[in-house]
Amino acid sequence: MSDMVRLVEPLIPALRRYARALLRDPADADDLVQDCLERAVSRWHQRRSDGDTRTWLTAILHNLAVSQMRRRARRGAHMSVEDAPEASLAVAPSQDGALRHRDLMAALDALPDEQRNVLLLVTVEGLSYAEAAQVLAIPTGTVMSRLSRARDRMIRLMDGEGVTVPAKRPLLRRVK
């Protein structure tokens, strides 16, 4: 168990970051990481000893997030205060960084889940294409095509159609 602490503990901040990027709500994200760590502790002996610990942990976190988002979608979308239009209007126009951040988050929200997951794993978490493919249980070629589509869409939303992003953002997202 001591090698588990040695291998897993340094990865917790990155797990929190990925959970936060997926769920956005800090408390929900930490709940997810806690579930992930508890599962990792109970299944530590089941993991492949030659496998990468980070990929293994990220896959656990990802699967938990997917089932949680499915439950959430069934209940109806949860809208946090930051997502509400009033809150975004309250950001002063002079705060260029804040506006840019809001546009970025809005564009990220507008992505289909499958594209957002790939984009976050590769760009923010720095996973290789093969590692991302393993986490998501999809072929590497699919990772590449989703990544390309996700980036194109983000750039289009932020640069070209930025104004229409809030209107286009659906409250209920269908999970296929």
Add this chain to the structure above:
Amino acid sequence: MTARPINEDDLHALVDDRLDPARGAEVEAYLACNPDARARVERLRILGRDLRSAFAPVLAEPVPARLNLAHILKARRRPRRPAWQATAAAMLLTLGGLGGWALHGALAPVPAGVDALAQEAGASFAVYAPDRSGRLNSPPATATRSPAGSPPGSRARSRCRI
């Protein structure tokens, strides 16, 4: 020159730093004479930087106590003890119950007070009631006097009292 054509995946791999050096040099050479592709790669890099910096503050936050692995490991070990204790308690209760039931017969209470009187009365009835001759009941002294009967006065008195 039989170089492989540069494709979209190469541009992404360049941005993500996933190209081997030889291919990287080819892509860089291609970008040098294709300003559009260069601008696109630059835009992809900016997007990556923006996304990373948007979520970077999470890494700097102190990890909450509930995500401390040592606590999670401890919490996982703890439930085992109450379960063990509960089993022991249940076994003791069962043993006590069975033992009590077994001892119930052996340690039947010794009668005392009114119970003792009632038991004695029952025993006396069982002994004396079938004795119609009265032989058991009469002490030797009264036995000599009884054929003569009681004085008539005493019988009348007792009748009057009723």
